[in-house]
Amino acid sequence: MKVSQTFLPTLREVPADAVIVSHRLMMRAAMLRKLANGLFAYLPIGLRSLRKVERIVREEMDAIGSLEIKPTVVVPGEIWKESGRWDTMGDGMLRVKNRLGGDFVVSPTAEEAFTALVRDELSSYRQLPLTLYQINTKYRDEIRPRYGVMRGREFTMKDAYSYHTDEASLDETYQAMGRAYRRIFKRCGLTVIPVRADTGAMGGTGSEEFMVESEIGDNTLILCRSCDYAANVEKAGCKPDFAAPADLAAADIAAAAVPARAKVSTPSVRTIDELCAFLKTDSKKFIKTLVYKAVNVELDLSAAPGCAKLNRRAAAPDAPKSYPEAFFAVAIRGDLDVNETKLAAVLKASEVALASDVDVERLTGAPVGFAGPVGLTLLPVVADETVTAMSDAVTGGLEKDIHFEHVAYGRDFAPWLVADVRVVKAGDRCSVCGGELYEKKGNELGHIFKLGYKYTKSMNVSFLDEQGKAQVPTMGCYGIGVDRTLASIIEERHDDDGIVWPMSVAPFQVSIVPIKYEGAMKEAADKLAAELEAQGIEVLLDDRTERPGVKFKDADLIGIPLRVVVGDKNLPKVEVKARGEKEPRLVEAAAAAAELAAAVRKELAVLNA
Numbered sequence: 001m002k003v004s005q006t007f008l009p010t011l012r013e014v015p016a017d018a019v020i021v022s023h024r025l026m027m028r029a030a031m032l033r034k035l036a037n038g039l040f041a042y043l044p045i046g047l048r049s050l051r052k053v054e055r056i057v058r059e060e061m062d063a064i065g066s067l068e069i070k071p072t073v074v075v076p077g078e079i080w081k082e083s084g085r086w087d088t089m090g091d092g093m094l095r096v097k098n099r100l101g102g103d104f105v106v107s108p109t110a111e112e113a114f115t116a117l118v119r120d121e122l123s124s125y126r127q128l129p130l131t132l133y134q135i136n137t138k139y140r141d142e143i144r145p146r147y148g149v150m151r152g153r154e155f156t157m158k159d160a161y162s163y164h165t166d167e168a169s170l171d172e173t174y175q176a177m178g179r180a181y182r183r184i185f186k187r188c189g190l191t192v193i194p195v196r197a198d199t200g201a202m203g204g205t206g207s208e209e210f211m212v213e214s215e216i217g218d219n220t221l222i223l224c225r226s227c228d229y230a231a232n233v234e235k236a237g238c239k240p241d242f243a244a245p246a247d248l249a250a251a252d253i254a255a256a257a258v259p260a261r262a263k264v265s266t267p268s269v270r271t272i273d274e275l276c277a278f279l280k281t282d283s284k285k286f287i288k289t290l291v292y293k294a295v296n297v298e299l300d301l302s303a304a305p306g307c308a309k310l311n312r313r314a315a316a317p318d319a320p321k322s323y324p325e326a327f328f329a330v331a332i333r334g335d336l337d338v339n340e341t342k343l344a345a346v347l348k349a350s351e352v353a354l355a356s357d358v359d360v361e362r363l364t365g366a367p368v369g370f371a372g373p374v375g376l377t378l379l380p381v382v383a384d385e386t387v388t389a390m391s392d393a394v395t396g397g398l399e400k401d402i403h404f405e406h407v408a409y410g411r412d413f414a415p416w417l418v419a420d421v422r423v424v425k426a427g428d429r430c431s432v433c434g435g436e437l438y439e440k441k442g443n444e445l446g447h448i449f450k451l452g453y454k455y456t457k458s459m460n461v462s463f464l465d466e467q468g469k470a471q472v473p474t475m476g477c478y479g480i481g482v483d484r485t486l487a488s489i490i491e492e493r494h495d496d497d498g499i500v501w502p503m504s505v506a507p508f509q510v511s512i513v514p515i516k517y518e519g520a521m522k523e524a525a526d527k528l529a530a531e532l533e534a535q536g537i538e539v540l541l542d543d544r545t546e547r548p549g550v551k552f553k554d555a556d557l558i559g560i561p562l563r564v565v566v567g568d569k570n571l572p573k574v575e576v577k578a579r580g581e582k583e584p585r586l587v588e589a590a591a592a593a594a595e596l597a598a599a600v601r602k603e604l605a606v607l608n609a
């Protein structure tokens with residue numbers, strides 16, 4: 001293709017609102033234009049690369065037997081009401097009414113649409129397993145869309161949904177998806193960090209996120225310097241940095257040498273820092289106690305301290321282990337923070353949040369800042385594992401301006417529950433190998449997830465098993481953000497001059513730049529382009545009357561992997577240079593096509609291996 005025949009309005013200036021590299025380069029290289037906040041049009045050269053990512057995704061999905069369909073983007077609100085998500089999706093879901101007053105949704109995701117389709121067609125176990133996917137437009141009404149297509153409102157996603165007779169079949173598809181995802185990102189030339197949910201404290205084997213490192217990432221990752229441990233900070237665990245006694249009896253022995261617990265007056269001292277200064281001690285000697293309110297707790301609290309009084313609305317007779325809300329005291333070593341995601345998992349709660357000051361005072365009998373686990377009768381105490389190793393600690397005294405010194409775990413208080421609820425930080429030790437953990441910001445490009453029965457049950461999907469008995473299928477879902485993958489390739493592969501595409505995603509594979517598009521140079525450039533195109537190589541020939549410097553700058557900005565310069569001085573030789581290389585090589589024009597085609601195929605073969 002000739003530049004004069006395409007639409008390539010490259011920019012020298014960087015748009016003011018483009019703060020990350022991929023956004024800047026996608027605008028400058030004429031891949032994108034903004035229509036409104038979070039809404040972008042792909043121009044021809046950008047669409048070529050987007051389609052290439054889609055093609056890679058499609059090939060890998062097809063290869064594992066996933067079947068592509070094309071559902072609608074606008075779907076009836078009814079199916080969202082059936083699943084229960086009409087009320088829980090919030091304002092991120094764009095709802096519209098049609099002329100008859102019916103509710104519709106512009107799909108932000110498609111569990112409901114696929115499940116409704118499968119429900120209507122599924123009758124027998126013989127139809128399962130079934131995996132369907134789409135590569136289609138999605139819309140999320142982000143409050144603050146930014147970073148170009150990295151966090152836009154409208155975007156392209158590949159989403160697949162699988163349906164199975166049993167867990168083993170779901171696991172087989174889930175594992176195949178994991179392998180396909182690794183191949184997809186490798187073929188796109190991307191380095192991804194696979195993060196499994198089961199690497200942390202939470203158990204389970206049903207979720208894996210594919211992250212790329214990114215300064216603007218929404219996720220904090222905890223990684224090990226010595227092994228491949230990788231976890232989202234929300235779920236990360238670490239090796240204990242303390243020696244815990246085996247049980248309460250052992251804790252008692254450890255406490256034997258500790259002086260008796262004593263009250264100490266601490267007027268107006270509330271924060272840990274103030275207390276450390278006042279008592280001339282270290283935050284690691286302090287047991288911090290925080291009061292949390294948990295919602296929808298699915299844990300049997302009947303034996304928990306204070307519960308009979310507190311959980312008045314608790315325990316409907318048919319669901320004795322479900323509490324609409326309950327309060328807990330969480331005790332943790334003073335230098336650490338409570339990980340609320342882990343805490344919610346431990347309490348089997350849908351949500352946890354710090355209790356209000358009023359609740360804290362009501363439940364601890366003291367102003368905020370003086371809570372402690374000793375003598376706390378109105379609240380079940382959840383102790384972080386670190387607390388079990390503390391035999392001479394400082395705690396709040398459940399009275400204004402009072403703390404306790406010489407508090408020993410076991411001797412002075414016994415928690416209701418011991419669990420790992422700490423936030424893991426850089427510098428902590430890896431639970432797998434003991435290596436040093438560090439933090440990175442990451443962006444999620446893909447996620448595979450075993451959903452189980454959530455949608456198939458709420459939407460009444462069933463099939464007849466071999467015995468003719470009705471069963472509910474189990475389900476998995478698998479997403480990849482296509483625009484985000486494209487932008488992430490640019491984030492990872494660029495230099496000061498522009499994009500450095502991998503061969504698999506480059507809009508064109510070879511650029512031909514005649515110094516002047518006339519005479520022998522025109523003839524040689526046209527001949528080379530024709531030879532390459534005859535071999536199936538994608539060529540962009542710069543036939544403009546611009547100065548050579550301008551053409552070189554554009555070729556580098558667009559990031560085409562191989563460049564050929566055709567100049568008077570060198571003919572019958574031409575200059576060949578790969579995008580990442582400094583110096584060109586001279587090649588006989590007559591041999592250039594064969595050499596370039598071989599180079600393109602070689603790089604593709606490496607990426608596809």
Ligand SMILES: [Zn+2]
Pocket residue numbers: 224225226227228229430431432433434435
């Ligand atoms: Zn490790």
